[in-house]
Every structure is written in structure tokens, then in C-alpha cells.
Amino acid sequence: MFTTGSKFLIGASVMALIATLVYGIGQGGVLGTVGLTSATVALIGLATLNALLRDSNVFSDDEAPVETSSAAQFSPPSSVWPLGFAFGSVVIAVGLISYQPIVVIGLVALVVTGGEWAVQAWAERASGNVEHNAAVRSRLSNPLEYPVGGAVAIGIIVFSFSRVMLWLSKTNTTIAFSVLAAVVLAIGFAIAYRPKMGAGAVGGVMAVGAVAVVAAGAITGLDGERDIPEFETTSIWQEEAILHPTEYAEGAEEGKHPAGLICESPEEFPEADERASETVASKSGSYQVFLTEDETLAFDVPGPIEEGPAGMVIPRSNPTNVIFRNESDEHRRLSIDFGTETLEVEGEDTEVRHQICTTLIEPGGAQLLTVEADLPTFSADGIVNPNGPGGEEGDGFWLFVPGVDTATLELIVP
Amino acid sequence: MRDSETGTSLNHVNLPNRRARTLKFAALATAGLFVAGCATNAPQDTTDPAGTNAQQIYDLSWPIFAIAGLVGVIVFGVLAFVIVRDRDRGQPIPEQTHGKPKLEIALTILPALILIGVAIPTVGVIMDLDDTSDTECVVNVTGQQWWWEFDYPVQDGCGGITEPIVTSGQMVIPADTNVLIRGTSRDVIHSFWIPRLNGKRDMVPGRVHNLRMQANEPGIYAGQCAEFCGLSHANMRMEVVALDDGDFETWKANQLEDYESPTSEAALRGETSFVTNCSRCHQIDGITDADGVPIVSRPDQQVYSGAAPNLTNLMTRNTFAGASWDLINQDYRDEVWEASPEEFGDLYLAGVTDDVFNEVDLREWLRNSPTKKPMYTDPLELEATDGLVRGMPYLALSEDQIDDLLAYLLERK
Numbered sequence: 001m002f003t004t005g006s007k008f009l010i011g012a013s014v015m016a017l018i019a020t021l022v023y024g025i026g027q028g029g030v031l032g033t034v035g036l037t038s039a040t041v042a043l044i045g046l047a048t049l050n051a052l053l054r055d056s057n058v059f060s061d062d063e064a065p066v067e068t069s070s071a072a073q074f075s076p077p078s079s080v081w082p083l084g085f086a087f088g089s090v091v092i093a094v095g096l097i098s099y100q101p102i103v104v105i106g107l108v109a110l111v112v113t114g115g116e117w118a119v120q121a122w123a124e125r126a127s128g129n130v131e132h133n134a135a136v137r138s139r140l141s142n143p144l145e146y147p148v149g150g151a152v153a154i155g156i157i158v159f160s161f162s163r164v165m166l167w168l169s170k171t172n173t174t175i176a177f178s179v180l181a182a183v184v185l186a187i188g189f190a191i192a193y194r195p196k197m198g199a200g201a202v203g204g205v206m207a208v209g210a211v212a213v214v215a216a217g218a219i220t221g222l223d224g225e226r227d228i229p230e231f232e233t234t235s236i237w238q239e240e241a242i243l244h245p246t247e248y249a250e251g252a253e254e255g256k257h258p259a260g261l262i263c264e265s266p267e268e269f270p271e272a273d274e275r276a277s278e279t280v281a282s283k284s285g286s287y288q289v290f291l292t293e294d295e296t297l298a299f300d301v302p303g304p305i306e307e308g309p310a311g312m313v314i315p316r317s318n319p320t321n322v323i324f325r326n327e328s329d330e331h332r333r334l335s336i337d338f339g340t341e342t343l344e345v346e347g348e349d350t351e352v353r354h355q356i357c358t359t360l361i362e363p364g365g366a367q368l369l370t371v372e373a374d375l376p377t378f379s380a381d382g383i384v385n386p387n388g389p390g391g392e393e394g395d396g397f398w399l400f401v402p403g404v405d406t407a408t409l410e411l412i413v414p
Numbered sequence: 415m416r417d418s419e420t421g422t423s424l425n426h427v428n429l430p431n432r433r434a435r436t437l438k439f440a441a442l443a444t445a446g447l448f449v450a451g452c453a454t455n456a457p458q459d460t461t462d463p464a465g466t467n468a469q470q471i472y473d474l475s476w477p478i479f480a481i482a483g484l485v486g487v488i489v490f491g492v493l494a495f496v497i498v499r500d501r502d503r504g505q506p507i508p509e510q511t512h513g514k515p516k517l518e519i520a521l522t523i524l525p526a527l528i529l530i531g532v533a534i535p536t537v538g539v540i541m542d543l544d545d546t547s548d549t550e551c552v553v554n555v556t557g558q559q560w561w562w563e564f565d566y567p568v569q570d571g572c573g574g575i576t577e578p579i580v581t582s583g584q585m586v587i588p589a590d591t592n593v594l595i596r597g598t599s600r601d602v603i604h605s606f607w608i609p610r611l612n613g614k615r616d617m618v619p620g621r622v623h624n625l626r627m628q629a630n631e632p633g634i635y636a637g638q639c640a641e642f643c644g645l646s647h648a649n650m651r652m653e654v655v656a657l658d659d660g661d662f663e664t665w666k667a668n669q670l671e672d673y674e675s676p677t678s679e680a681a682l683r684g685e686t687s688f689v690t691n692c693s694r695c696h697q698i699d700g701i702t703d704a705d706g707v708p709i710v711s712r713p714d715q716q717v718y719s720g721a722a723p724n725l726t727n728l729m730t731r732n733t734f735a736g737a738s739w740d741l742i743n744q745d746y747r748d749e750v751w752e753a754s755p756e757e758f759g760d761l762y763l764a765g766v767t768d769d770v771f772n773e774v775d776l777r778e779w780l781r782n783s784p785t786k787k788p789m790y791t792d793p794l795e796l797e798a799t800d801g802l803v804r805g806m807p808y809l810a811l812s813e814d815q816i817d818d819l820l821a822y823l824l825e826r827k
Contacts, residue, residue: 315565
């Protein structure tokens with residue numbers, strides 16, 4: 001009738017189905033129900049497949065070896081699982097009174113060792129033959145042990161390797177990865193060219209390599225990741241100037257930075273401008289704004305709008321990537337003035353300019369500016385923007401280049 | 415098990431019946447599959463292309479489907495044959511052999527040749543569909559949970575657009591024109607798909623993905639978000655409306671008309687109710703307060719995605735709430751959808767009038783939108799979004815307020 005593996009999988013399918021019904025009706029969670037339903041379907045599929053293939057054992061119906069086996073002198077072999085089970089219990093207890101995440105480790109140990117112990121105890125009842133019992137146990141456990149154990153081993157190696165890569169410098173990570181890849185390739189070639197190489201030698205090399213990676217991962221993980229330099233951005237300087245004007249003015253007097261808002265200044269600000277990376281990370285459908293050689297602003301947006309109108313249109317409440325390209329002969333930044341906003345400054349509601357800007361870009365350089373406008377242009381109708389071209393036509397939102405009066409471009413937000 | 419009188423195996427006696435039952439079941443399942451393909455009301459039908467882009471995909475998919483089908487039939491046929499022939503009957507394990515170089519080389523080269531044969535036209539079509547340099551009109555498409563926004567930037571294309579146009583649910587395009595869709599998302603990944611006009615294109619936050627759209631003739635083409643995007647993914651629909659050039663000009667002019675104040679008492683009360691209850695999220699361009707100051711919505715302060723549908727010309731559309739419900743009644747909807755290309759423009763541009771207004775669904779929506787469309791709007795469950803809703807919340811409107819709002823909204827066209 002049904003083989004051992006089939007019974008196990010049918011039982012698991014029924015349990016999964018019951019869990020699906022209980023969870024689906026009792027809890028009603030869509031994600032959980034979908035997950036449990038998927039597990040049920042997968043288990044039913046596996047049970048059907050296994051029933052058809054009869055555990056891949058054409059002799060599963062042949063009970064002769066079992067019936068004729070020696071059962072007179074049977075002594076169960078020693079087992080490590082009770083020890084593991086006890087270890088898991090202790091870890092749970094320690095976790096409950098010290099650091100609760102440790103409980104998870106204990107639970108995992110408890111479930112794994114408990115399951116293995118139960119399966120082994122069940123297999124030992126099959127007959128009096130130790131080898132046969134071991135085969136029975138393997139037939140049930142190996143289909144689960146090998147994939148899960150393999151996944152855990154791979155996970156540990158990948159995690160260890162990632163710790164090493166994060167510990168090394170950016171350049172050394174490239175070298176280390178290249179060397180490791182070359183070593184793996186060389187070992188692969190060696191095994192391919194010497195197929196009669198002993199399994200022990202191959203296994204030994206792989207074990208040494210795995211232990212080395214895990215050990216290196218543990219050491220570098222404890223030492224921590226490499227220093228990733230952080231520097232203050234233009235927005236922080238802008239906020240500091242607006243929210244803490246007194247301290248900011250004192251800093252300017254002490255010569256730590258120029259006075260005024262960074263987005264309105266053509267001067268270089270330390271920290272924000274000097275160390276900023278002039279890189280462009282956006283590769284998809286970005287808008288482009290050019291400061292031309294004749295010091296006017298031009299733009300190019302994805303699509304057939306080439307000549308275009310005077311203003312650049314961006315969607316409302318949606319981050320838009322704008323690449324600023326400085327084609328002039330001077331270091332310049334691109335700034336955007338979204339009109340005024342009310343902020344609490346030193347305890348009082350104050351109207352301030354809502355501005356964002358790039359760092360100071362060298363001639364020929366480029367930098368990305370992510371622009372998000374939450375208000376439509378008409379919210380600033382009739383309110384003249386001092387950073388626009390001036391006059392009544394200068395209301396609304398404007399792109400401008402500090403220090404270049406001719407470089408203005410209207411930003412239209414529907 | 416054996417029969418005691420005849421000595422025959424009962425299992426063997428039952429085998430013909432079991433086979434017959436299996437064959438009947440297989441025949442029934444096959445017939446069911448064929449019948450399922452006979453649906454007449456299937457507006458999202460990739461096998462009925464209505465534009466050059468979809469036609470290219472269709473022309474490519476059939477031969478590939480035929481090849482893949484043939485390969486599939488052969489593989490599964492051989493597999494079934496082997497499983498049945500060599501099933502476990504207690505026989506000894508067959509002789510195990512290793513290495514059939516000629517067969518293995520042939521079985522490597524043959525699939526490679528098939529794949530090369532499939533790849534050549536596929537790559538050509540992919541590259542052609544990806545080329546948007548021949549587009550003449552731009553529409554920004556933005557997905558958010560769970561509706562689509564379409565905004566038309568100021569441009570020389572589309573016959574010239576002098577002021578931005580913002581709409582939702584239905585994207586109106588000129589027929590027989592290559593339109594560039596610049597798509598993105600405000601929250602999670604969505605996928606824009608109008609099956610009769612082109613393939614799918616993911617809409618990803620922070621990125622702009624281009625897609626060319628073209629409809630051969632005036633008409634309406636249904637679509638649906640094709641990337642699971644949360645609770646109401648199934649209710650995130652959209653429609654592309656193609657108009658001939660003259661009708662498209664009329665539509666543009668109508669979208670840019672100045673705001674008209676309400677004409678009836680109920681609509682006037684509805685305007686007040688709109689400002690009080692709706693304008694925090696929904697924008698109606700041109701509406702002002704008593705001092706003439708524009709009323710500006712701030713969906714970024716209320717909604718997780720930062721946007722809510724612009725309702726300036728709501729009744730020029732035929733749908734609402736992510737195109738999941740109609741603003742027109744079923745009879746008129748059928749008339750619009752089944753109209754000839756020559757008649758379609760007039761019927762669509764007529765918009766929603768008193769006599770075709772589907773008041774029931776809009777009334778239910780205003781009464782309690784979360785019960786009509788699953789959304790995350792329960793104040794007790796918004797901790798993860800700092801109180802921002804995903805969807806339209808329950809507004810606790812009275813029936814009188816709903817009456818007034820319906821009167822007001824019915825004039826928004």
C-alpha cells in the first residue's frame with residue numbers, strides 16, 4: 001500500500017490543510033492563508049509524486065529482508081539528540097531570564113533535536129537490525145535533512161563571506177572576490193581533470209575552505225564593518241541656517257562657513273561642498289538641466305519634448321530625478337525655490353524659503369538632485385519669487401543658479 | 415485480492431472501469447479548458463490586438479506558443495509513456511548504463527537551435543518595442559495604491575498642450591498616434607498593462623520607465639495593474655480612451671476650461687461640503703475660498719502615497735475609484751463600449767449626464783468607501799504609516815451631504 005515516505009507526506013499534507021482552514025477561518029490573514037495554502041498544495045503534490053514513485057525504491061513492497069533479518073540481539077545505538085534537546089531547553093530558560101532573542105535559538109535547537117530524536121526513536125522500533133533501522137530513519141529524514149542542512153550551511157558561508165567583504169576596503173573586496181573566484185575555478189578544473197581524485201581529498205579541501213571562510217567571517221564580523229565616511233549635505237546646512245540662525249551666524253563670523261543660505265550662495269561651503277561626490281546614480285528616465293556656456297538654463301526631459309516651453313513640468317508629490325550638468329567655466333550649484341513655507345524657528349512660526357540644491361559642481365561635472373513638490377504651482381500664484389527673473393512674471397517655483405542672474409527656469413507642478 | 419469462485423483478480427476486473435473514468439475525467443477537463451476560452455465579454459484580451467505594439471507581440475507569441483506547445487506535448491508524452499511502461503510492478507531494476515554521447519549531443523544541440531530560432535524574432539520585437547524615439551505625445555503615468563494618475567505635461571506633442579492636464583482612471587490619447595508613457599509609482603511597484611495595446615511595464619518608485627502606446631482607431635481599451643501591489647490590487651484598473659484628432663482637441667479644451675461655480679442650491683451646498691470633507695486630499699482646480707484664495711489640497715499630509723485623484727473634470731470620465739466602478743449606467747456603458755469608431759467620440763465626450771448617471775455606486779462610495787473597496791484606512795491600523803491612509807477613509811457623511819456632493823460633482827465636467 002503506501003510507503004513510509006508517502007505516509008509522512010500525506011500526514012504533513014493533512015496537517016497543512018487543517019492549519020490552513022484553522023488559520024484562514026480563525027485569523028483571516030490573507031498572506032498567511034496564501035502561504036499555508038501554497039504549502040498544502042506543495043505537500044499534496046509531493047505526496048502524490050512520492051506515492052507514484054514509491055520512495056524511489058522498487059523493493060519497498062518486498063518485506064522479505066525485514067522478515068528475515070536478525071532481531072534477536074538488538075541494542076539501540078547511542079544518540080546525540082537527547083543532549084541537543086536538553087541544550088535547547090537550557091538555552092530557552094537562559095533566554096527567558098536574560099535576552100529574549102536567545103529564546104529563538106533555543107526553540108530552533110529544541111524543534112530540530114526533538115524532531116530528530118522522535119524520528120530515531122520511531123525508526124528503532126522497526127526491527128532488531130541496527131542497519132535496517134538506520135536505513136528506515138534515513139529514508140524519512142534525509143529528504144528533509146539534506147536540503148535544510150545544505151541551505152543552512154550555504155547561508156552561514158554566505159553570511160561569513162559578506163562579513164569579510166564588509167570588513168575589507170572597497171578595493172580589497174574586489175581583489176578578494178577575484179582571488180576566491182579564481183581559486184574555486186582552479187579547484188573545479190583540478191577535479192574535472194582528475195576525476196579519480198579521492199573523495200576524501202576533495203571533501204577535505206572543501207571542509208578546510210568552509211572552515212576558513214566561517215572563521216574569517218567570525219573574526220571580521222566581531223571587528224565590525226569598514227568605516228564608511230559620512231559628510232553633511234547641502235540640506236543639513238540649509239536646515240541649520242533656517243532652524244538655528246543664531247548658532248549659524250556665529251559659525252559664519254568665526255569663518256567656519258560663508259553666511260547666508262547655501263542654496264542661495266555661489267560660494268563653497270566646507271563639508272557640504274568639498275567632500276561631496278559628484279556622481280550621477282540615476283540611469284532611468286532622468287530629467288536634465290544644463291547650465292550652458294552662455295550662462296542660461298536649458299532642460300531636456302525624457303520623450304519627444306525637445307524644444308519645449310519655457311518651463312519644466314514635473315509631477316506633483318512624486319520624486320523626480322534631475323541631473324544638473326554644469327557646462328559653464330565656473331563651479332556652480334543648481335537650486336530650486338518652492339516659495340515660502342511656515343516653520344517653527346526658535347519657538348516662533350516663521351515664513352522661510354523652501355529650497356533644495358546640489359553641491360557646488362565643477363565645470364563639466366554633473367550631479368543628481370531628487371525633486372519632490374507637494375504643492376502645485378498655482379498655490380504660489382501672485383507671490384513673486386525673489387529667485388525668479390523678477391517682476392510679476394516671477395511668481396511660482398523657479399530653478400536658479402546662485403551667482404548667475406541669467407540662469408532661471410520656471411518649474412511647473414500641476 | 416482474488417475472487418473465490420472464478421479465481422480471477424478483482425483488481426484486474428475493475429481496471430477497465432477505472433481507465434474509462436480516468437478518460438472521461440480527462441476529456442471533461444480538456445473540454446472545460448476549451449470552453450473557458452470562448453468568453454465573449456473579455457476586454458483584456460491579448461489575442462485581440464488593437465494597436466501596432468500589441469499586434470507585434472501577438473504575431474510573435476503565436477509561433478512561439480506553437481513551438482513551445484509542440485515541445486511540451488512531446489516531452490510530457492514521452493514522460494507519461496515511460497512512467498506507465500516502467501511503473502513499479504515488482505520487477506528487477508533495469509540494467510543501468512552511462513553515457514550516450516551521440517544522443518546527448520543531439521539533445522543539447524536541438525534545444526539550442528530551437529531557442530536560437532525563437533530568440534532571433536523575440537529580440538527584434540523587444541528592441542522595437544523598447545524604441546520610443548518615434549513617439550509624438552507624452553503622458554506621465556503614475557501608479558499608487560490603488561489607482562492610476564495621468565498627467566499631460568506642457569508640450570508641443572499631443573497637438574500642443576499649453577497647461578498641464580491631470581486626470582485619473584481613464585487615459586485619453588489621440589488615436590493612431592504613438593504616445594510615450596513615462597511611468598513611475600508613488601508607493602510600491604505597480605505594472606501598467608493594457609493588453610490590447612501593448613505589453614506590461616513595471617512602474618517603480620524613483621524610476622521612470624518608458625512605454626509606447628498606440629491605438630489603431632477610436633475606442634476604449636481596458637487594463638489592470640499587473641504587479642501585486644497590496645490589498646486592492648485587483649481593484650486597480652485603468653482604461654485607455656482613444657479619440658480621433660478633432661475629438662482629442664475637444665477633450666483637451668474641455669479639461670483646461672476655467673472652473674465653473676455650482677448652479678443649483680444643492681450643488682452650492684455640495685461645494686461647501688467638498689471643501690470641508692474632501693479638499694484636504696482631492697484637488698479641484700480653480701476652486702477658491704470666500705476671499706478668492708485658491709484652495710490647495712494637501713494629500714501629502716493625509717495619504718501614504720502623497721496623492722489623491724484630481725476631481726476637476728470628474729464627470730468627463732466614465733469611471734471612478736481606480737476605474738473599478740462606472741459613473742455611467744450599464745446601458746450607456748454598453749453603448750459606449752460597443753460604439754463604432756465613428757460614433758465613439760461623441761458618445762464619450764458627452765460625459766456623464768443626469769440621464770445616464772450611475773448614482774448608486776458613487777453614493778455607496780461616498781457613504782462608506784472602505785466597505786466598497788478594501789483599503790487601509792482604519793485609524794487604529796495606521797501606526798506603520800504615521801497615520802497616513804492608503805485609500806479613501808470613511809467620512810461619516812450624512813445622506814443630505816451625500817445628496818449635495820452628488821449634485822456638485824455631477825457638474826464637474
